Amino acid sequence: MMTQPDALIARFLQKDAMSFEKIYELYSESLFGVINSILHDKELSEEVLQDTFVKIWNNSDRYNPKKGRFFTWMLNIARNSAIDKTRSKAFKNQRKNHTAEYFVDILEARGSFNTSVDAIGIQKFVDVLEPLCKKIIHFLFFKGYTQKETAEELEIPLGTVKTRNRICIKKLRDIVGVE
Amino acid sequence: MKDPQTYIDSGVLELFVYGTLPEEEMVEVAHIVAQNPVLLQEVVSIENSLLKLASAAAPAQVADFSNLRKYIDVDGKVIPLSRKRTPIPTIILWAAAILLLAGVGYLYTENSKLENQLVDTERELLLQESKTQVAESDLQQTKDILNVIRQQDLIAVPLGAQAVAPEAYASVYWDQENGKAYIDVKGLPEPPEGKVYQVWSLTLEPLTPTSLGILDQYDVTGNQIFELDNPNQSEAFGITLEPAGGSESPTLEQLYTLGVVTS
Known part of the structure; x- marks a missing residue:
């Protein structure tokens, strides 16, 4: 069973690029899904996913295990980035012709x-x-x-x-x- | 702390993983979970099921990590994001290209128009120049005529119309002293092809014609004055239409104008 890779996360928090790549492999697809369930647009979601991981790398010192899971912290960044994108013109344009809500x-x-x-x-x-x-x-x-x-x-x-x-x-x- | 199972059943751990609890509650749950392996196990299970669920909502394979590597470096600095998303810039580029082409086309057309206008203007200028030349030569002729007419001691002899050409008239200005006759033929019709006007000096008793010459140097303006030698003691002048080259004696049937010297 997969448990939270604490050692990996610890190395990542030390700004280790190799462990960041591993974290990307483990979590990117799920975060991609979360972002896409908000944006319903593949290209915009790809963009936001990239933003999200840049933020994750950039702001790693802000992760505090006392406030929640590492996944939860990344999830929040992904959701907020996606919600930010919903205010963009690009999103409002594509919004007109999608039907998926959930x-x-x-x-x-x-x-x-x-x-x-x-x-x-x-x-x-x-x-x-x-x-x-x-x-x-x-x-x-x-x-x-x-x-x-x-x-x-x-x-x-x-x-x-x-x-x-x-x-x-x-x-x-x-x-x-x-x- | 409550019994772990009651805590689990409350559903708070799911919300903890979602990250949708108020911040102080997040801290509290994190603290409790960290101290209880059963709760931690439960949290991990929730998290893993959510990871799978969320993955299924991904619209495509995720991009390769190497794409992301461009935006970070191993020193921990972030390289500013430069959007590779292109639709809007591409549209702008295309629009710019089309505008540029349209602009070039427009300028080319304008240039051609201007060139045509320049050619037209040059042609117009040449036309005006030749008109000016004509006007200048007209003016010169008119001055010449005036100079002739204004001479003192000039005998003006109006030649009246005869039966053959009732509208015709002409004038002779005779400079007796210098033996010159100036013939103004403005009032004569243009001679037909193969014919010329011939000017005659006449003495009346007996009627004796003497040819002064033929008027065969007509120019287009018809304004000119012909200068002929006239050493004769003329009493009258006449103009007849004769075959080209002139005649020995006047063809009286073709007498166009005739005038008598009165002074």
């Missing part, structure tokens, strides 16, 4: 191409997941909404957001086979 729409629209992910598993997840789960994960994880914002967006009680999300993620873990 990350699952992306999965359904194109099928899975990649080899590193259990594509069939994810597809199964998309198929069986109830619509509310898709929406909760979309807002909380992909878009980084707070519980309150998510509750308001989906018009569900604030108290159920956290536990409902827990159930949804459990289902995901069952399907993709993560212990």
Whole structure:
């Protein structure tokens, strides 16, 4: 089972370029997916992914393990960069002709191409997941909404957001086979 | 701390991995997780499942790391991002190229127009120059005529029309002293092809014509005055139309004008 590569992260924080490359290999595809679920545009997402990793390298001294996971820190940078991009003219131009709203729409629209992910598993997840789960994960994880914002967006009680999300993620873990 | 399972079931660890908890809560959860291997294990599992889920939403293979290497260097400095994304600059470049071409085309057309105008202007100038020459020579002739007419002791003899050409007239200015006759033929029709006007000095009793000469040096203006020698004791002048080269004696049927010297 994959655990957070603490030694690798430690070397990266010392500005070791080799470990940065390794981190890129481990996390870039996931962050690419997060960015794309916000932008729904391959080229813009590639651009933002590059920005994100430059920021990750540039701001590595700002990562504080006492405030959260290394992945979470990178995730925040990726989401914020993508959200910044949604204010750009380029994004507003392409925005007019896309239909995918949720990350699952992306999965359904194109099928899975990649080899590193259990594509069939994810597809199964998309198929069986109830619509509310898709929406909760979309807002909380992909878009980084707070519980309150998510509750308001989906018009569900604030108290159920956290536990409902827990159930949804459990289902995901069952399907993709993560212990 | 609560029982780990209760803590897990609360769903706070998922939000911790999402990074969507308030900051103080993030710090608190991080602290708790760091001290409890069971919770840490749970966090790792959540994180790994999310990594897989997010990967599936990637629209394509990620770019190779070497693309990124251009923007960082191993000393830890960041090289400023230069966008390789090109659509807008490309459009601008194309637009500039098209504008440039259009500009060149426009200038070429303008240049051709100007060249044509220059040729036209030069032609116009030549035309005006030749007109000026004509006007100058006209003026000179007119001056000559005036000079003749203004001479003192000049006998002016108007020649009146005869039956053959009722509209015709002419004038003879006779400088008796110098034996010159100046013939103004402005009032005569242009002679037909193969014919010339011939000027005659006449004595009346008996009627004796003496040829003064033929007027065969007509120029286009018709303004000129012919200068002929006239040493005769003329009593009248006449102009007849004769075959080219002139005649020995006047053809009276073709007498165009006739005038008698009165003084």
